[in-house]
Amino acid sequence: MNGGPSGFNNAPVTRILVIACVLFTIIFGIQGRSNKLGWSYEDIFKKFQIWKLILSIFAFASTPELIFGTYLLYYFRIFERQIGSNKYSVFILFSTIVSLLLEVIAMKIVKDSSLKALTSGPYGLIFASFVPFYLDIPVSTRYRVFSLHFSDKTFIYVAGLQLLFSSWKRSLLPGICGILAGSLYRLNILRIRSMKFPEFIASFFSRLSWPSSGNIPPAAPARNTVGSMPSYAGRQVEGNNPAPVRSTVDPPEDSISTLVSMGFDRNSARQALIRARNDVNAATNILLESQAR
Known part of the structure; x- marks a missing residue:
């Protein structure tokens, strides 16, 4: 089991998201402001620092979180390939917004001094993706180490647990809210799974993307080298009328x-x-x- 072919083939939205996370994390890390990215209830509703809420979606608070987080985002590109970039963009928006709303509600209800500020990063999207990962991705390989049983999905779960407990309660709460958001998407609340963005918005990400190394360039159309006479190669002749034969070339x-x-x-x-x-x-x-x- 893997995420399909290497690279970001057929996953332009994931490519942009991963690049954005890496750049934002590096920029704020260099400036020494990564420890200030986590947002609190007071930041949003008393100080009106909405920028913290926006930046918390893209920038991770530490290098280990960046490594595990971008790895999971990269792996979960399989869902963009499965449902298409348009619907995957809706999934990103839905899981992020719903997760943030749940976090705000939890921050208001839970009175815990250790939860003054949550950690930053796209936790809502990552842990929402674990819902279809658990339900839809089959196990293709099973193996045993000593008396323990593992599968090819084990490392993804281990990486998720590492990210979930990276900052203890500060990362545990966003992770749980992300799982709840993924479950609501799975339940098709408000028929969200059938929604799409207008095509010009969805194609915007494709225009921003550069070709992946694994893309196969389209074959050049065959040219007839004998004047302008049409070529009948690859056709079967029935009487005086040439009949086209269906191509049997295998897909890439x-x-x-x-x-x-x-x-x-x-x-x-x-x-x-x-x-x-x-x-x-x-x-x-x-x-x-x-x-x-």
């Missing part, structure tokens, strides 16, 4: 691997890609619809 291997990493059968993934003309998102929808029948 990285696209098949992406769908297989989501738990789909390899042959089914290949057939879906052929039907979807190698569009991974469309092929995913075809496979999900076939499973729902």
